[in-house]
Amino acid sequence: MNDQDPLAQLKDIHLPETGGWWPPAPGWWLVAALCLLALIALIWFWQRHRKRTLWKRQAQAELATLSQRAGNEPNWYSDLNQLLKRVARQTHADRHPESMTGAQWVDFLLKTLPKDRVASRPTAEALVAAAWQPKPTLEPRSALAFASLWLEAQL
Template sequence: MMPDDPLSQLRDIHLPQTGGFWPPAPGWWILAFALLIAIAVLAWLVRRHYRRNRWLRLARAELASLERTASKESQWFTQLNTLLKRSARERYPEEHPEALSGEQWAACLLRHLPDDQVSHQFIVKALVNSPWQQEPTAEPDQALAFARTWLEAQKC
């Protein structure tokens, strides 16, 4: 090789270095932003659902407590009616169910059942009238079954 050969002084071809992972391309920024918004909306919806149904969880817990102390006494039926009225007030505040009694309260309970209301009519009337009777006509197990059915029908 000749020392004054200009071609011998040339270096080999070098490829450009690949770009690093940072900063990401604009598409990745948009995707990350959309993902953060989706996570925030999902968290908000879950929290909203959880808070909306808080009354239902509390009512189920109180119903379980009433189930353990079930008896055919008018005071027990008063407690069950109170639980149902509080639940109805939470779910249907515009109807003011806490002010209803007798036939109106029974009609309110039946109105908010999605299934066949006729099959529940007898137990609802007995449940509504039992707090005012010396010897209640309703059976506690039937009243509890109805209350459980009614509460489950009220989910948001």
């Protein structure tokens, strides 16, 4: 090798080391922060939705419990009416359904059903009156059918 030849003293071209995966580029930090914020917002909205619809789930669960222990006794009809009034208070608070009784409560129940649903006034009247009768004339199955129809329209 000739010490006088400058080309002989050159070394091969070496490429620089590639960057590792850590630390990520600033853009990836931004994407991670946005994903984290989106996840926090999603959880927050989901919890708010669950809290706002808790009464609906409770009403459905209570109706299921009432259907399991259906009986032709005034207390059962009273519990069913109380469930309907609690739901009515949630869905129609401006009309103050909790203070309605008798014919006024029957009219409210029938008016708040959708127009395409068929509900008989005698069934609604018997449901409301059954809570005060020693021997209710309405079958629990009919009362549950009416209550289910009404609750489905409200929920």
